Amino acid sequence: GNSVTQMEGPVTLSEEAFLTINCTYTATGYPSLFWYVQYPGEGLQLLLKATKADDKGSNKGFEATYRKETTSFHLEKGSVQVSDSAVYFCASTPYNNNDMRFGAGTRLTVKP
C-alpha cells in the first residue's frame, strides 16, 4: 500500500543551522511526493512537491529530491530561521488516485 515514514523528532536547531528531515515512502508504481508545513494554529500549506524520479522540489530555501533508488524524499534547508519553526509533514499520493498519506510529522524548533 501507499505509506510514508518520516523522522519524528522533535528537532531543535540554532538559527542558520543545516536541516535534514528524512522521509521514505512505500508505494506501487510512481507516487507523487509532497512536503507540507503546519505553522502553530494554522492549517496545512504545501511547501514543495515532486511528481517523478529525480525531480527536485524547492521553495523558500527548502529542497527535496525524489530518489527512486532509495525511495526517499528528504527535506533539506541550508540555513534555518526562527520563522521556520513549525511541523513538517511528508506525504504521498499513488499514481492512480488521490488517497494522500501523511507521515507522522516532525516538529522543528529553531532557536535564535
Place this chain on the structure above:
Amino acid sequence: EPEVTQTPSHQVTQMGQEVILRCVPISNHLYFYWYRQILGQKVEFLVSFYNNEISEKSEIFDDQFSVERPDGSNFTLKIRSTKLEDSAMYFCASSGALQGQQYFGPGTRLTVT
C-alpha cells in the same frame, strides 16, 4: 488567491449527537477531500470525492461518516453519532486534477464531550 474555507472553526458537541462540518472548495476544482488530525498525531486521510461520488475512503471512514455536495459550492462531512474519539481537527481540501496539488482549508476543531 483562491482558498478553501471551512465553517465553523470550532464545534463542540455532546457524544451521540450529529455534526455537519462544512467546506467551500476552490470554485473550479473537481476533487474534494476530508482529513482529520487527532491532537498531536498525524494527518489521516478519510475520503475523496469526485463527480458526485466517493472515489476513495480509508478504514476510518465507516458508516458513521458521510459526505455530500449539496449544491455547487459546498462540500460537507457528516458524523451521524459522534464519539469521544472523533475529537480532532478536520481538514477539507480540494484539487483541480487527479494527483494535482491539494489545497487545504484552515480546519474545523471538533470537540466531543
